[in-house]
Amino acid sequence: xxxxxxxxxxxxxxxxxxxxxxxxxxxxxxxxxxxxxxxxxxxxxxxxxxxxxxxxxxxxxxxxxxxxxxxxxxxxxxxxxxxxxxxxxxxxxxxxxxxxxxxxxxxxxxxxxxxxxxxxxxxxxxxxxxxxxxxxxxxxxxxxxxxxxxxxxxxxxxxxxxxxxxxxxxxxxxxxxxxxxxxxxxxxxxxxxxxxxxxxxxxxxxxxxxxxxxxxxxxxxxxxxxxxxxxxxxxxxxxxxxxxxxxxxxxxxxxxxxxxxxxxxxxxxxxxxxxxxxxxxxxxxxxxxxxxxxxxxxxxxxxxxxxxxxxxxxxxxxxxxxxxxxxxxxxxxxxxxxxxxxxxxxxxxxxxxxxxxxxxxxxxxxxxxxxxxxxxxxxxxxxxxxxxxxxxxxxxxxxxxxxxxxxxxxxxxxxxxxxxxxxxxxxxxxxxxxxxxxxxxxxxxxxxxxxxxxxxxxxxxxxxxxxxxxxxxxxxxxxxxxxxxxxxxxxxxxxxxxxxxxxxxx
Amino acid sequence: xxxxxxxxxxxxxxxxxxxxxxxxxxxxxxxxxxxxxxxxxxxxxxxxxxxxxxxxxxxxxxxxxxxxxxxxxxxxxxxxxxxxxxxxxxxxxxxxxxxxxxxxxxxxxxxxxxxxxxxxxxxxxxxxxxxxxxxxxxxxxxxxxxxxxxxxxxxxxxxxxxxxxxxxxxxxxxxxxxxxxxxxxxxxxxxxxxxxxxxxxxxxxxxxxxxxxxxxxxxxxxxxxxxxxxxxxxxxxxxxxxxxxxxxxxxxxxxxxxxxxxxxxxxxxxxxxxxxxxxxxxxxxxxxxxxxxxxxxxxxxx
Numbered sequence: 120x121x122x123x124x125x126x127x128x129x130x131x132x133x134x135x136x137x138x139x140x141x142x143x144x145x146x147x148x149x150x151x152x153x154x155x156x157x158x159x160x161x162x163x164x165x166x167x168x169x170x171x172x173x174x175x176x177x178x179x180x181x182x183x184x185x186x187x188x189x190x191x192x193x194x195x196x197x198x199x200x201x202x203x204x205x206x207x208x209x210x211x212x213x214x215x216x217x218x219x220x221x222x223x224x225x226x227x228x229x230x231x232x233x234x235x236x237x238x239x240x241x242x243x244x245x246x247x248x249x250x251x252x253x254x255x256x257x258x259x260x261x262x263x264x265x266x267x268x269x270x271x272x273x274x275x276x277x278x279x280x281x282x283x284x285x286x287x288x289x290x291x292x293x294x295x296x297x298x299x300x301x302x303x304x305x306x307x308x309x310x311x312x313x314x315x316x317x318x319x320x321x322x323x324x325x326x327x328x329x330x331x332x333x334x335x336x337x338x339x340x341x342x343x344x345x346x347x348x349x350x351x352x353x354x355x356x357x358x359x360x361x362x363x364x365x366x367x368x369x370x371x372x373x374x375x376x377x378x379x380x381x382x383x384x385x386x387x388x389x390x391x392x393x394x395x396x397x398x399x400x401x402x403x404x405x406x407x408x409x410x411x412x413x414x415x416x417x418x419x420x421x422x423x424x425x426x427x428x429x430x431x432x433x434x435x436x437x438x439x440x441x442x443x444x445x446x447x448x449x450x451x452x453x454x455x456x457x458x459x460x461x462x463x464x465x466x467x468x469x470x471x472x473x474x475x476x477x478x479x480x481x482x483x484x485x486x487x488x489x490x491x492x493x494x495x496x497x498x499x500x501x502x503x504x505x506x507x508x509x510x511x512x513x514x515x516x517x518x519x520x521x522x523x524x525x526x527x528x529x530x531x532x533x534x535x536x537x538x539x540x541x542x543x544x545x546x547x548x549x550x551x552x553x554x555x556x557x558x559x560x561x562x563x564x565x566x567x568x569x570x571x572x573x574x575x576x577x578x579x580x581x582x583x584x585x586x587x588x589x590x591x592x593x594x595x596x597x598x599x600x601x602x603x604x605x606x607x608x609x610x611x612x613x614x615x616x617x618x619x620x621x622x623x624x625x
Numbered sequence: 626x627x628x629x630x631x632x633x634x635x636x637x638x639x640x641x642x643x644x645x646x647x648x649x650x651x652x653x654x655x656x657x658x659x660x661x662x663x664x665x666x667x668x669x670x671x672x673x674x675x676x677x678x679x680x681x682x683x684x685x686x687x688x689x690x691x692x693x694x695x696x697x698x699x700x701x702x703x704x705x706x707x708x709x710x711x712x713x714x715x716x717x718x719x720x721x722x723x724x725x726x727x728x729x730x731x732x733x734x735x736x737x738x739x740x741x742x743x744x745x746x747x748x749x750x751x752x753x754x755x756x757x758x759x760x761x762x763x764x765x766x767x768x769x770x771x772x773x774x775x776x777x778x779x780x781x782x783x784x785x786x787x788x789x790x791x792x793x794x795x796x797x798x799x800x801x802x803x804x805x806x807x808x809x810x811x812x813x814x815x816x817x818x819x820x821x822x823x824x825x826x827x828x829x830x831x832x833x834x835x836x837x838x839x840x841x842x843x844x845x846x847x848x849x850x851x852x853x854x855x856x857x858x859x860x861x862x863x864x865x866x867x868x869x870x871x872x873x874x875x876x877x878x879x880x881x882x883x884x885x886x887x888x889x890x891x892x893x894x895x896x897x898x899x900x901x902x903x904x905x906x907x908x909x910x911x912x913x914x915x916x917x918x919x920x921x922x923x924x925x926x927x
Contacts, residue, residue, distance in 0.1 A: 124640065127640075127644060128643070131643055131644060131646065135647060135650075236674070237888050240673055240674055240888075244676075258674060261674035261675055261891070262674060265676060345776070345777075346769070356872075357869070357871060357872070358869045358870060358872070359869060406759065406760055406780075407759055407783060407784075408759050408760070408780035408781075408782065408783035410780070410784070410872040410873075411788070411868060411871060411872055412783075413869065420760050420761075571674065571891055572890060572891055575888070575889050575891070576885065576889035576890050577869060577870055577871075577884075577889045578870075578871060586871070586872055586873045590784075590872050590873045
């Protein structure tokens with residue numbers, strides 16, 4: 120064999136080795152962490168020995184040789200919290216954890232707001248490790264069903280379950296906790312320019328009629344050139360969750376809901392049409408591009424002084440304080456008055472879970488316990504004060520009484536945000552919060568298993584319904600009929616595929 | 626003697642196959658396996674999250690071919706591709722011709738013209754979204770206040786009549802540099818004696834372009850058209866990030882529809898079926914282009 124061939128063969132071996140290495144599974148293949156095993160149980164007082172099937176957590180530690188460089192265990196932490204302050208606090212907490220656990224490092228991975236679910240699905244398909252993950256509530260039941268998440272009962276036991284608000288601990292049908300809320304978000308609050316309201320001789324609105332009147336009055340051509348310079352309200356009619364999160368407030372406050380506690384469609388009740396009409400009427404006082412708005416477009420419009428009122432969570436106030444403190448001083452947050460039948464708004468939680476295929480499940484859970492104890496969660500919530508709603512009442516008190524500069528300066532606004540959030544429900548995990556017969560608001564943990572198909576599609580069903588009216592000029596009743604027919608079809612298809620399903624609510 | 630040569634030939638063949646192995650393995654892993662997975666998935670109903678699958682045969686294709694949304698998205702993909710590639714082609718040739726002139730600072734201009742191609746799509750779309758805004762955007766400011774071309778701001782991305790046009794502008798802006806690079810490289814290899822001969826014969830600038838430059842560019846034009854057609858038809862990030870497929874599907878092209886079907890409706894099987902239909906269209910387009918390319922090469926060599 121000549122030298123050229125020998126060299127070529129060497130190159131070939133190197134190339135094949137590289138391919139083999141890149142295709143190989145990660146070191147220490149993911150372990151099955153929960154197993155159903157048969158166990159011999161001696162029942163006290165009975166002579167017979169029973170063999171029972173019990174769920175056991177089995178953890179197989181990887182060998183030292185399979186660990187990363189220097190024997191360090193790396194746990195990815197996938198989140199969509201991308202505010203620079205939040206990222207800085209995360210990094211601080213990760214360092215503190217590593218100081219106490221020198222063999223473990225937490226690796227921050229930031230995902231887009233809407234693509235965390237896709238990442239989880241992709242990672243599960245290829246066996247990648249995701250470690251600790253932020254999970255969208257609407258996908259939670261599908262994730263549990265698919266086995267992507269690990270039971271966290273031991274973590275909850277360690278940090279204390281009693282202190283959490285309703286739906287802050289997400290359970291599967293098997294009763295195990297799979298996700299723990301670290302922060303909530305409220306969509307039923309509205310920021311209003313008090314200076315502009317005062318100029319128009321108006322008070323911050325407390326009823327829908329006052330809101331409509333204010334939105335009309337504040338839509339103004341200030342320089343007299345025939346073009347509107349400031350719009351009364353920024354209300355999105357875009358394709359994504361930013362629209363349906365705002366619409367849900369109108370739905371709830373007009374005694375409507377999507378499904379009742381048993382999973383029967385109630386979106387076809389006449390009061391829902393009233394909610395639709397109210398939303399559409401307000402959009403007439405909104406900028407012309409709201410049909411393309413997502414989450415941050417309204418915030419930007421408010422910050423640039425182009426809209427006078429905008430339903431948004433606490434982040435708007437924090438951003439405004441940085442961008443324009445004078446405008447912030449003239450801005451107040453109130454509960455969005457979208458109807459008078461019941462006091463209820465859209466408010467949901469963001470959750471942390473542990474990916475079932477993670478390489479170091481015990482360390483991941485240990486980190487969760489670390490994150491939820493001490494002052495760490497409070498420090499995180501204070502990175503965007505008032506926007507990140509604490510999952511426990513004690514923590515809310517801690518934040519309100521903290522010496523944080525923003526909280527001290529705008530304590531009333533932060534209190535309002537927390538108060539409004541306490542009248543909130545997320546329809547994806549609190550199905551049937553509003554009794555459409557009595558208008559009673561009674562949110563309980565009751566996941567809507569088909570919520571992903573209703574709220575994750577693009578456009579979401581209620582966003583498409585609103586766009587049909589606003590963009591296409593379709594009759595509201597026709598668009599609403601299309602929407603509830605579509606919701607019913609999706610729910611019926613899911614129920615047909617899962618005939619044994621029973622709602623979690625009693 | 627014969628045995629030795631046969632043995633040598635076999636050894637040589639084995640060696641050749643061994644050398645081909647890495648490329649072949651990569652081809653299987655990165656092209657053939659995903660393609661076959663998508664192909665087989667298109668015959669199943671697959672829930673994206675739970676991965677539960679049911680054999681449905683041709684139902685996904687039947688449903689798609691009867692779906693108004695699919696045909697509308699297909700139509701938008703054609704508009705996006707044909708208009709986008711045509712404008713990119715014309716602008717690409719024009720800018721390449723300009724940059725091929727002996728002008729001062731052309732090296733700087735050549736660098737600047739590449740800029741849009743280098744900017745990540747997420748950054749470019751964010752900036753363009755701001756620029757298109759009817760509230761604070763510079764485009765409306767110029768059209769209304771500076772040039773007085775229109776009376777009131779246009780909601781470019783929020784109006785179904787203008788949304789695809791707005792997205793097209795960004796697509797053209799972003800991908801023209803690719804055309805410019807290709808054409809400029811080709812122009813720099815043009816035999817200058819052809820122009821000298823044309824000048825002696827009294828040819829005008831237009832005749833020089835029409836009878837020398839354009840035929841010389843023809844094979845490159847066909848390659849550029851083929852590549853840009855494939856890429857534009859498959860383009861996802863600019864169309865999705867600019868308008869998320871809306872308002873009301875006005876910018877939903879086939880790749881956006883695939884994303885929405887797979888991750889919005891959790892129907893991976895139907896999303897795979899759309900991708901298979903897209904592949905069929907692209908195969909047909911590629912076939913036509915490649916035939917023209919062969920002809921152009923033959924004409925040029927003659």
